[in-house]
Amino acid sequence: MSNAHPIPFRAILRHVLLIAGAALMLAPFIWMISTASKPQTEIFSSELHLIPHQFALAENLREAFAKANLLRFLLNGVIVTVSIFVLQVMVALPAAYALAKLRFLGRETLFALVLFGILIPPQATAIPVFLLLHKAGLLDSYAALVLPFTISVFGIFLMRQFFKTVPDDLVDAARMDGISEFGIVWRVMLPAAIPAVTAFGIFSVVAHWNDYFWPLIVLNSEHLRTPPLAVAHFRNSEAGTSYGPLMAAAMVIIAPLVIAFLFAQRRFIEGITLTGIK
Amino acid sequence: MAQIELSAIRKSFDGTDVLKGIDFRVEDGEFISLVGPSGCGKSTLLRIIAGLEPQNSGQVQIDGRPVDSIRPSARNLAMVFQSYALYPHLSTFDNIAVPLRMRRLSTIERLPLLGALLPSRRAKERHIRADVAGIAEQLDITPLLRRKPGQLSGGQRQRVAVGRAMVREPLAFLFDEPLSNLDAKLRVHMRAELAELHRRLKATFIYVTHDQAEAMTMSSRIAVMMGGELIQAGTPAEIYNDPGDIRVAEFIGSPKINVLPGRIRKDGGVDVLGTALKLSCSAAAGDCRVGVRPERIDLGAGPFSGSVVHLENLGAEAFVHLATEGAGLRLIARLADVRHVPAMASSVAFGFAPDAVRIFDPAGKRIEIRLEQAERIREPAHV
Numbered sequence: 296m297s298n299a300h301p302i303p304f305r306a307i308l309r310h311v312l313l314i315a316g317a318a319l320m321l322a323p324f325i326w327m328i329s330t331a332s333k334p335q336t337e338i339f340s341s342e343l344h345l346i347p348h349q350f351a352l353a354e355n356l357r358e359a360f361a362k363a364n365l366l367r368f369l370l371n372g373v374i375v376t377v378s379i380f381v382l383q384v385m386v387a388l389p390a391a392y393a394l395a396k397l398r399f400l401g402r403e404t405l406f407a408l409v410l411f412g413i414l415i416p417p418q419a420t421a422i423p424v425f426l427l428l429h430k431a432g433l434l435d436s437y438a439a440l441v442l443p444f445t446i447s448v449f450g451i452f453l454m455r456q457f458f459k460t461v462p463d464d465l466v467d468a469a470r471m472d473g474i475s476e477f478g479i480v481w482r483v484m485l486p487a488a489i490p491a492v493t494a495f496g497i498f499s500v501v502a503h504w505n506d507y508f509w510p511l512i513v514l515n516s517e518h519l520r521t522p523p524l525a526v527a528h529f530r531n532s533e534a535g536t537s538y539g540p541l542m543a544a545a546m547v548i549i550a551p552l553v554i555a556f557l558f559a560q561r562r563f564i565e566g567i568t569l570t571g572i573k
Numbered sequence: 574m575a576q577i578e579l580s581a582i583r584k585s586f587d588g589t590d591v592l593k594g595i596d597f598r599v600e601d602g603e604f605i606s607l608v609g610p611s612g613c614g615k616s617t618l619l620r621i622i623a624g625l626e627p628q629n630s631g632q633v634q635i636d637g638r639p640v641d642s643i644r645p646s647a648r649n650l651a652m653v654f655q656s657y658a659l660y661p662h663l664s665t666f667d668n669i670a671v672p673l674r675m676r677r678l679s680t681i682e683r684l685p686l687l688g689a690l691l692p693s694r695r696a697k698e699r700h701i702r703a704d705v706a707g708i709a710e711q712l713d714i715t716p717l718l719r720r721k722p723g724q725l726s727g728g729q730r731q732r733v734a735v736g737r738a739m740v741r742e743p744l745a746f747l748f749d750e751p752l753s754n755l756d757a758k759l760r761v762h763m764r765a766e767l768a769e770l771h772r773r774l775k776a777t778f779i780y781v782t783h784d785q786a787e788a789m790t791m792s793s794r795i796a797v798m799m800g801g802e803l804i805q806a807g808t809p810a811e812i813y814n815d816p817g818d819i820r821v822a823e824f825i826g827s828p829k830i831n832v833l834p835g836r837i838r839k840d841g842g843v844d845v846l847g848t849a850l851k852l853s854c855s856a857a858a859g860d861c862r863v864g865v866r867p868e869r870i871d872l873g874a875g876p877f878s879g880s881v882v883h884l885e886n887l888g889a890e891a892f893v894h895l896a897t898e899g900a901g902l903r904l905i906a907r908l909a910d911v912r913h914v915p916a917m918a919s920s921v922a923f924g925f926a927p928d929a930v931r932i933f934d935p936a937g938k939r940i941e942i943r944l945e946q947a948e949r950i951r952e953p954a955h956v
Contacts, residue, residue: 464656464657464658467658470646471672472737473676474675
């Protein structure tokens, strides 16, 4: 018994810390759900309470959908994130394959440049890219939302690290069987790298679904807005911010990600462990 | 079926010479083993033949045609890898079908959805299915056709890999240590199966291994490689009995050949451990090394004596480890009759027949000897 004593204490401490951390993370979400469920009068009342006295979630949702074309914004989000991800894979996989499995002069330098590229924040290149899109006449279009992100250095890096673990014999066997180098990328490496592609997909989709900065600066037209802009729309309305519908809209736009996470929870965790990012 | 000729093949990686000029000819239908310790360049040589690795200089010819600028698949050779290299996401059937699909279907026909609709693809797929089924039948893997490689045992994967090689009816088969991932028992079994396959297909086999037992048991010819050079090539019996170099003698045979320090006298006689052997040679006087195979050491009688320091009784045979008195050399003798195994630590007299002796100069080259007996057997060295 004597030596069993410190272990429960440490376990309790650990759990208290974890619960505190989780509460900190969850608090905004809980507040969002709470606010989305309250009528306007309760939101502005001076007393703090999580559970609304009068549930108004349905009304708030109805108002959110009435005020803005939320479904259209969700569709925009899907179009943009899926296009970005597909194009990123189409660029990253051949590049990663070359960096991992082909021998050519300057390969290490190129890879160093890829690593260097990871260090550059997208905000740093925002203005040149903006000007470029302006010159090309592409501002305020889906292309403006998608094109700047098609080359993901992080994706190239991640896939290259994964391809390194694919045995060379497999590549050689494919060459003996007559599969071309591009064929090897799509027929051999891609199926072998599904876990890595999934992990990358999660990062990419989450990042671009939630991206507020870039759509804000390249978009003008309302029909092209992505979900985060849609939420901002509620804040900007002239009649003052209506927090109930805003929070309801926020719930709607994070719902696809939460649902996707619940479905792919295991893959998600595998993906995170795979990338070594915690 | 093909005859493959290598001339002056050189290869270096980052300034290190891995192959230092290999000249070799593989005859049509031969089972050639390239054998040598790890790092001797045998796998690199195989990869050069396959076209997976370009040589720095030299030429590879298949059936008299230089293939140096030809893609691996166009050389029409098949390769079986150590790790089997099966496509993990494809079933056994699809794994075997890949080379056929790549060869027989056009790019449009190979497209995932569209291709399946083309009538020409359906006809070709029917042929491919028949061919794969035939191969599966031959290799006894028909029940495994729907499984993924992850669900197969090592031996089954091995067979699938062989099937993938066979299905394209290549000019020659290249094997890169295909048995080294299997357990000992299965390895012995697959050895027999591969030799049987070679007899049935009558195709050219080039087989890379570091396991001399595999080379000895399966091949029609062995090529021993050391340090990027091909030292000796010959039938298993030639390599075993007539090693041209002490490294070959030491590499081939298990347990290893016993090597004793010897001395060549001015008159050409040879002394070992202070005893003159009944043979002579024409080499210059000086130190030499005397090799005797464990099975040629006769225990019980002879001019030498040693004490038993270790015994390995395998049931059918026994290995007696001896330490010679005085010099403290360790020798291994193979005893065919395990009923007469000497006791541990006992002293045993031993000797060996003069024709069991192979003599090497200090550089390791074989020295020819003459036996001083009625039947004079000349032992030519094959270098």
